[in-house]
Amino acid sequence: MSTLVMQPTHMAVRYLRALWRQPLYVVMQLVQPVIWLFLFGQLFKNVATLPGFAGVSYIDYLAPGVLVMSALLSNGWSGTLYLTDMERGVLDRLLSTPARRSSFLIGQLGYWATLTVVQSVILVGLAVLGGARFAGGGLSVLALVAAAVLLGLVMACFSNTLALRLRDQNTVIAANVMLVLPLCFISSVFLPQALMPEWIQTVARFNPVNWAVEAGRQSILANVDWSIVLTRLGGLAALAVVFGLLAVRSFRAYQRAL
Amino acid sequence: MNAAVAALGPFAIEAQHLEKRYGKDVVALRDLSFQVERGTIFALLGPNGAGKSTAVKILTTMTHPDAGRARVAGIDVIANPRGVRRIIGCVAQKDAVDLEATGRENITLQAQMYAMESRDGRRRVAELLDRFQLTDAADRLARTYSGGMRRKLGVAMGLVHQPEVLFLDEPTTGLDPEARSSLWSEIHRLAACDGVSVLLTTHYLDEADHLAHRLAIIDDGRVVTDGTPDQLKSRLLGDAINIQLDADAVIGDALRALSPRNGWLRDVTAEGRAVHARVDDGARAVPGVLAALDAAGVTVASVTVSRPSLDDVYLSHTGRSFSAAHAGDSR
Numbered sequence: 117m118s119t120l121v122m123q124p125t126h127m128a129v130r131y132l133r134a135l136w137r138q139p140l141y142v143v144m145q146l147v148q149p150v151i152w153l154f155l156f157g158q159l160f161k162n163v164a165t166l167p168g169f170a171g172v173s174y175i176d177y178l179a180p181g182v183l184v185m186s187a188l189l190s191n192g193w194s195g196t197l198y199l200t201d202m203e204r205g206v207l208d209r210l211l212s213t214p215a216r217r218s219s220f221l222i223g224q225l226g227y228w229a230t231l232t233v234v235q236s237v238i239l240v241g242l243a244v245l246g247g248a249r250f251a252g253g254g255l256s257v258l259a260l261v262a263a264a265v266l267l268g269l270v271m272a273c274f275s276n277t278l279a280l281r282l283r284d285q286n287t288v289i290a291a292n293v294m295l296v297l298p299l300c301f302i303s304s305v306f307l308p309q310a311l312m313p314e315w316i317q318t319v320a321r322f323n324p325v326n327w328a329v330e331a332g333r334q335s336i337l338a339n340v341d342w343s344i345v346l347t348r349l350g351g352l353a354a355l356a357v358v359f360g361l362l363a364v365r366s367f368r369a370y371q372r373a374l
Numbered sequence: 375m376n377a378a379v380a381a382l383g384p385f386a387i388e389a390q391h392l393e394k395r396y397g398k399d400v401v402a403l404r405d406l407s408f409q410v411e412r413g414t415i416f417a418l419l420g421p422n423g424a425g426k427s428t429a430v431k432i433l434t435t436m437t438h439p440d441a442g443r444a445r446v447a448g449i450d451v452i453a454n455p456r457g458v459r460r461i462i463g464c465v466a467q468k469d470a471v472d473l474e475a476t477g478r479e480n481i482t483l484q485a486q487m488y489a490m491e492s493r494d495g496r497r498r499v500a501e502l503l504d505r506f507q508l509t510d511a512a513d514r515l516a517r518t519y520s521g522g523m524r525r526k527l528g529v530a531m532g533l534v535h536q537p538e539v540l541f542l543d544e545p546t547t548g549l550d551p552e553a554r555s556s557l558w559s560e561i562h563r564l565a566a567c568d569g570v571s572v573l574l575t576t577h578y579l580d581e582a583d584h585l586a587h588r589l590a591i592i593d594d595g596r597v598v599t600d601g602t603p604d605q606l607k608s609r610l611l612g613d614a615i616n617i618q619l620d621a622d623a624v625i626g627d628a629l630r631a632l633s634p635r636n637g638w639l640r641d642v643t644a645e646g647r648a649v650h651a652r653v654d655d656g657a658r659a660v661p662g663v664l665a666a667l668d669a670a671g672v673t674v675a676s677v678t679v680s681r682p683s684l685d686d687v688y689l690s691h692t693g694r695s696f697s698a699a700h701a702g703d704s705r
Contacts, residue, residue, distance in 0.1 A: 123487065126486040209466065372437065
């Protein structure tokens with residue numbers, strides 16, 4: 117098979133294998149969103165009696181939001197994989213081979229996408245056990261997972277770009293922490309837009325996290341508005357391409373600084 | 375060197391007037407030129423910050439020079455970096471090993487990056503594990519390897535695609551003597567048996583002396599001298615002769631006794647109770663020196679004669695002794 121497919125696959129397998137060897141880390145990565153889901157689900161349970169929730173239960177409402185937020189959080193660590201490789205000299209070794217720079221990125225993104233899918237499937241399962249219904253049906257849940265994956269890729273590419281250009285672990289981690297929660301609060305992760313102040317509603321329209329939540333949240337409605345799903349997914353896909361190109365270019369910037 | 379390799383042209387590496395600066399102030403390479411013949415081992419020696427690693431980064435297409443040009447196996451590093459990457463192997467200062475993967479997985483991934491898939495790749499990986507005595511540890515995580523094993527793994531990874539030119543950046547730094555000598559014989563074998571051209575940078579003069587067919591001493595971003603280790607040493611003109619005087623001998627008497635022989639003995643200096651001099655052929659000079667001292671009533675404790683070392687060469691070209699030059703960071 118072509119190296120265009122095989123080399124990214126080998127890179128993805130490499131990261132997955134390393135992850136598999138740290139089962140405790142895997143468990144902690146999975147427990148965190150579960151805590152978000154059930155803690156917030158209980159804490160804000162009565163919020164759902166407010167107008168604007170259209171009669172869905174809060175766990176129903178919250179599940180797609182937490183799923184998107186979890187994808188954002190885990191993919192935000194992406195750059196640290198390159199930083200570890202840089203520190204050990206592995207990245208330079210890879211760059212000295214004739215393999216394409218895009219293979220290194222695509223392989224790593226394949227790893228993140230796989231992780232997001234697994235994380236999302238487990239979360240959907242747990243949410244269902246916790247009483248969420250996902251009235252929109254299978255296809256709309258698929259769209260929810262797709263939205264989480266695409267948003268995750270945008271975040272991973274952003275994190276990779278920071279890592280390759282700044283080459284500093286602290287900055288990459290701080291950027292993740294600094295961005296994720298505000299981006300989630302300026303979106304309908306926790307509350308419907310109708311309940312937000314007007315300026316937040318305005319900002320939220322340009323927030324890709326909000327696009328992902330809007331696309332994903334259709335999965336809890338009996339009548340899925342596919343035009344919302346497709347426009348939001350389209351926007352996320354376009355953004356992922358832009359950030360992907362930025363990340364590939366950053367390999368060149370990294371090499372110039374060597 | 376086999377015929378097919380020789381037919382491609384005489385040089386494995388040609389660096390012409392390479393210049394590289396970092397920011398405004400740091401000049402890494404000023405005007406670096408050297409050539410490496412195919413099938414030979416070439417060593418770049420120099421203090422930290424002399425530009426050794428920068429030269430390697432340019433030649434391995436990791437970074438661009440600001441001026442000058444370079445070709446590896448006849449391929450231009452700037453015009454065709456991927457072409458160069460296909461035929462070179464790189465072993466960096468750091469081990470560049472993925473510690474969360476096994477030895478076998480590390481080499482296999484490297485093979486895959488050269489598009490060596492399935493059977494051929496697996497055979498080559500097994501061959502290299504065997505060659506570097508890593509077969510028993512092949513399926514253990516590299517995290518559990520000793521420093522010497524990681525370095526061997528690093529070299530094995532650099533060889534996976536049977537490169538024509540191998541770059542070794544300080545290959546034995548930090549290794550114990552046993553691991554060092556085992557790596558030395560492997561490097562020697564690569565050039566002698568496999569016809570691989572090797573460029574190595576090193577902190578160790580004895581390493582360059584032992585391994586390199588030719589070497590260049592670089593300082594402040596340019597080559598200050600180059601040649602075979604023997605050529606460089608013989609340019610220093612002669613052996614060192616060291617005379618240790620007895621406790622009751624007068625050093626002034628010794629210097630006076632030796633002065634008629636000026637022109638034959640050179641650079642006569644006194645240091646404590648010792649007299650140092652240079653002479654073309656140390657062994658032949660000893661009887662005459664002893665007779666002259668004896669006639670002047672100077673009693674001698676011992677006489678030693680030594681061939682000039684690369685350390686002497688280094689000192690005479692950079693104005694620093696080698697150990698004193700190695701306090702800073704490498705670049």
